[in-house]
Amino acid sequence: MWRRVASSLSPMISSSSSSSRSLALNQAASGLKLGEFFSTHMINPEERVSPPKEKAPFITFVLGGPGSGKGTQCEKIVETFGLQHLSAGDLLRREIAMNTKNGATILNLIKDGKIVPSEVTVKLIQKELESSDSSKFLIDGFPRTEENRVAFERIIRADPDVVLFFDCPEEEMVTRVLNRNQGRIDDNITTMKKRLKIFNALNRPVIDYYKNKGKLYTINAIGTVDDIFQQHVLPIFNSFEQFKESRHVNPKSTISSSLVESSS
Numbered sequence: 645m646w647r648r649v650a651s652s653l654s655p656m657i658s659s660s661s662s663s664s665r666s667l668a669l670n671q672a673a674s675g676l677k678l679g680e681f682f683s684t685h686m687i688n689p690e691e692r693v694s695p696p697k698e699k700a701p702f703i704t705f706v707l708g709g710p711g712s713g714k715g716t717q718c719e720k721i722v723e724t725f726g727l728q729h730l731s732a733g734d735l736l737r738r739e740i741a742m743n744t745k746n747g748a749t750i751l752n753l754i755k756d757g758k759i760v761p762s763e764v765t766v767k768l769i770q771k772e773l774e775s776s777d778s779s780k781f782l783i784d785g786f787p788r789t790e791e792n793r794v795a796f797e798r799i800i801r802a803d804p805d806v807v808l809f810f811d812c813p814e815e816e817m818v819t820r821v822l823n824r825n826q827g828r829i830d831d832n833i834t835t836m837k838k839r840l841k842i843f844n845a846l847n848r849p850v851i852d853y854y855k856n857k858g859k860l861y862t863i864n865a866i867g868t869v870d871d872i873f874q875q876h877v878l879p880i881f882n883s884f885e886q887f888k889e890s891r892h893v894n895p896k897s898t899i900s901s902s903l904v905e906s907s908s
């Protein structure tokens with residue numbers, strides 16, 4: 645069930661700088677682990693943030709409604725390009741399974757299709773980033789809200805390099821979720837309707853934010869898993885210098901319908 649949380653359970657802290665394209669090269673050159681770029685800086689006892697650094701990881705945010713196929717495509721990206729996959733939902737479900745102090749609250753919120761307070765989610769992501777050896781991350785299902793986004797910027801002190809948005813009609817998302825069969829507490833029609841409402845109200849502004857920043861790639865999420873990956877996802881990563889050496893599939897792909905969007 646937790647297969648998408650790629651790193652171990654070790655607790656810690658993290659952060660990075662704003663634009664982060666060159667971390668992989670910088671990191672290789674310096675021989676440092678990612679955690680060493682995320683040195684802890686005490687602001688107050690409740691919230692640890694890191695000072696801005698010159699070097700930062702390559703961060704991809706993966707957005708889309710419930711059942712749009714984010715996790716499925718993330719698995720393919722991991723296979724092909726070796727990014728570390730952090731699913732915010734999986735991290736939260738792990739808290740429930742481990743019965744941590746926030747576990748019961750998280751369970752009630754997820755059951756009701758609601759969003760967990762940003763501090764909780766960002767700190768879980770922070771621990772994973774801090775303890776990881778990777779320099780390239782897929783952060784799946786995050787940010788869900790503008791509050792999530794701002795909390796990430798404040799605590800992690802990083803911006804994404806790329807934002808993928810899997811654009812899927814509601815009817816299709818409902819069908820996929822109701823057929824998922826992974827035993828998720830929120831995979832029922834009542835919770836799904838609430839999740840869709842929250843997605844439209846709270847995630848759309850985040851999507852618009854990254855569109856305006858010129859970082860958004862909108863991907864048509866209708867089609868087979870392989871076609872979506874080959875035709876849309878693969879060319880996006882192929883276009884980044886950082887992934888040239890990790891390409892294993894269809895190196896001839898070129899960017900087509902998934903050109904980066906901007907509001908201008």
Ligand SMILES: Nc1ncnc2c1ncn2[C@@H]1O[C@H](COP(=O)(O)OP(=O)(O)OP(=O)(O)O)[C@@H](O)[C@H]1O
Nearest residue numbers: 709710711712713714715716820823824867868869
């Ligand atoms: N292109 C596709 N066509 C048909 N079914 C798909 C496709 N992509 C994923 N699925 C299936 O739809 C279901 C939902 O996919 P997935 O778990 O990847 O969505 P998600 O966006 O991560 O959803 P959530 O936000 O609820 O975690 C899964 O059962 C998956 O196998």
Ligand SMILES: Nc1ccn([C@H]2C[C@H](O)[C@@H](COP(=O)(O)O)O2)c(=O)n1
Nearest residue numbers: 732733734754758759760785786788
């Ligand atoms: N940033 C996030 C991500 C997830 N959650 C909660 C609410 C979601 O309905 C649930 C499941 O997430 P998914 O696996 O569908 O990505 O987890 C949240 O509150 N904040």
Ligand SMILES: [Mg+2]
Nearest residue numbers: 714715733785
């Ligand atoms: Mg998912």
